[in-house]
Amino acid sequence: MRTEQQMMDLILRVAEQDSRIRAAYLNGSRTNPNAPKDKYQDFDVVYAVTDIAPFASDNGWLSVFGPLAIMQEPSRIDLAFGHEPDPFRRHTRLMLFADGNRIDLTVAELDLAVAEYTKDSLTLPLLDKDGILPQIPPPSDRNYWVKRPTEAQFQGNCNEFWWCLNNVAKGINRDELPYVMEMLNVYVREALMLALDWSVGIETSFSVSTGKAGKFLKLHLSPERYEALKKTYPDGDYAHIWDAVFAACALFSEISRETAAALGYHYLVGEEVGTLRYLRAMRNEWEVLRKGETP
Template structure:
């Protein structure tokens, strides 16, 4: 596996030799001073270029970075942000030695409009002094934000309301929908409450990662064990167990967050839905009424 020095030298040497490339900067995890480096960190690189057309017409210009296992071009696959590829284009490259470069090319006007929006940005090369001065890289934009009372109440309401969808899908033996609701809807609300609680413990000066990446290191052992119990396999009874485990953890942390901000936890929503879930779990498949 090529070292960080070799990778950075390669990235900068390519830019220095190519007159179309006028500046280089990096963002992402490698610019975050709070993270411990590891071998899976990407190189999130942006080349500021005079134009993109000549790059786009030459599909092999990126071969200089090494032998690839695979490449994705989100803008070609219509997975990009919907911008004009004449201004901004990306190449996501995984190499045979395990390194990965997420490389974007952008025009000078595009850079001038967007440079520094991501506060995890570090300039690497500037041939024309075109990169504006920006503060040192910080992850402050990724810190957990304090919830308003309305945000808190809405999150609690949605967490408990959506659980009835899991209950009925399990009774119908529709595991895919139950798992979808648990992992894509309920977990979203649970993760937000976990993040808010972590924020209260760290003065809201901490990031919990994109989708709770850092929960394990930020939660107590007790709470992490509770969080682990919210995952289930395809067995319906295990999904029920995970759902009730999610409720236990959400309830515990929601009370603590409410106390922190003097908000009111609507206990009746919790109690009513929990009673409903227990009733549906006991229902035989031949039942003709819920209560």
């Protein structure tokens, strides 16, 4: 596997040698001083170009980066599903190479690339042939820090968590496993992860990022709380799913009550009580159904 330095040298050399590429910069975790470093991190690169058409229409020029294992062009997939991308302003290729390195490479028109340059706090300039890139602070993950919720946001998230659990329960009792997993691992989990984010935010004065999909939560939660989170991930066995549901309820209740106390917000206990009563009744019905009896 090529080293980070070899990859950065290659990315920069391609930009330097192509007169159509006028500037280049790096985004993402490799610019983040707080992100754990390893060889699996992507190289999120933007090339600012004078004419995007040749770059967007031809993949031949990409061979300089090495043999590919697989590549994805999101705009072409969007087009296939009836969405209307704008490939002549920006075009992105996600490239996984045979040696395991990955480059997420965006080519963008000069004005667009410059306009977006200052929007992401995780930005590191690599090349500026014409002095078109404005001055920016050193890379920081401040744009991604957990945000303090308003009371309305807090209560809305609590309502979303407790409400969506009824769909999980109904799906279990109807033996609709794909639906159950969608409800639990998308809608319910999204509310749970947001609650965990807020809990971490309170502990850190809202000055850290938990990463995409909570990938850094393990760094910020106590071992006991992280173990509690792990118990909310079930397999396809309904008995295990019920255990995960009640594990999620216990964890969500604990952290949300703490958040309400810390921020001076009102926690709507009635929503929790009513939902738990319903879930217990539905689990009892499932136990009867599992035995082949009529509930």
